[in-house]
Amino acid sequence: MELIKTVAEMAALGHGWRAANKKVGIVPTMGYLHEGHLELAKTSVANNEITVMTIFVNPIQFGPNEDLDCYPRDLAGDLAKAESVGVDYVFAPQPADMYPKTYSCSIDITGVSETLCGQSRPGHFQGVCAVITKLFNLVQPTNAYFGQKDGQQLAVIKHLAADFNMPVKINGVPIVREADGLAKSSRNVYLDEECRKQALVLSQSLQVAKRLYDEGQRDASMIKAAVRAHIETAPLAEIEYVEIVDALTMQPVGKLEDEVMLALAVRFKTTRLIDNILLGGEA
Numbered sequence: 001m002e003l004i005k006t007v008a009e010m011a012a013l014g015h016g017w018r019a020a021n022k023k024v025g026i027v028p029t030m031g032y033l034h035e036g037h038l039e040l041a042k043t044s045v046a047n048n049e050i051t052v053m054t055i056f057v058n059p060i061q062f063g064p065n066e067d068l069d070c071y072p073r074d075l076a077g078d079l080a081k082a083e084s085v086g087v088d089y090v091f092a093p094q095p096a097d098m099y100p101k102t103y104s105c106s107i108d109i110t111g112v113s114e115t116l117c118g119q120s121r122p123g124h125f126q127g128v129c130a131v132i133t134k135l136f137n138l139v140q141p142t143n144a145y146f147g148q149k150d151g152q153q154l155a156v157i158k159h160l161a162a163d164f165n166m167p168v169k170i171n172g173v174p175i176v177r178e179a180d181g182l183a184k185s186s187r188n189v190y191l192d193e194e195c196r197k198q199a200l201v202l203s204q205s206l207q208v209a210k211r212l213y214d215e216g217q218r219d220a221s222m223i224k225a226a227v228r229a230h231i232e233t234a235p236l237a238e239i240e241y242v243e244i245v246d247a248l249t250m251q252p253v254g255k256l257e258d259e260v261m262l263a264l265a266v267r268f269k270t271t272r273l274i275d276n277i278l279l280g281g282e283a
């Protein structure tokens with residue numbers, strides 16, 4: 001495995017691969033890798049000739065009061081994990097190389113980015129779209145892999161790639177959970193023992209929703225009320241949103257007809273966790 005540290009080196013490799021018609025998979029991450037990231041990498045390794053994992057804590061997708069400065073980092077540990085699952089290249093650039101003083105573009109994506117996390121994290125998805133556009137231009141991937149855990153991010157990136165005719169297929173990979181159900185996240189390290197215990201209400205509440213759906217309930221407000229009631233059994237849980245949205249447009253629905261995503265964001269003390277489940281559709 002090779003570590004690429006500069007934008008110039010990454011661009012030279014990526015453009016070479018495109019010219020040689022190589023099948024390249026990209027796994028964009030912000031590092032502090034867990035099994036969810038490794039699942040993305042394994043999927044890429046199994047389906048491409050070359051896999052590039054990017055590790056970059058993207059400053060422009062964090063708001064002024066968010067956790068950019070204390071976001072967990074462990075490049076040495078990440079490199080060992082990436083190598084263990086067969087990643088060929090890790091691209092870990094410096095912020096000043098990605099965003100030199102002359103950098104001035106922003107990608108304004110409407111609709112799909114305006115609900116759910118888009119409401120509480122203004123500018124977040126613009127920052128994600130900008131960095132993903134840059135990474136795709138540098139790596140020139142055939143396939144890109146994103147976790148379903150960040151379901152809205154996945155939908156936003158699918159719109160970005162389609163709207164700008166990017167020659168890359170966007171692949172979603174199912175959520176990886178701890179044995180007790182908590183969705184894997186780099187931010188889980190912030191949870192103290194009590195919060196970690198209470199955070200189980202998130203995955204449990206998704207199962208409450210699934211049970212109601214399987215029993216035939218199609219009224220979004222009934223399902224949301226049951227999910228909220230379950231989350232509220234945890235005294236430390238502060239709900240930011242519980243919403244049921246169309247899986248493609250991320251717009252709220254009243255009735256569950258096509259595939260939908262039940263998404264939630266809940267704060268436990270200072271830690272904000274998200275989780276979701278897809279209901280309906282073909283699966």
Ligand code: PAF
Pocket residue numbers: 028029030056058061128131132150153
């Ligand atoms: O999901 C993440 O870790 C980030 O939002 C991403 C996609 C790597 C862009 O910085």
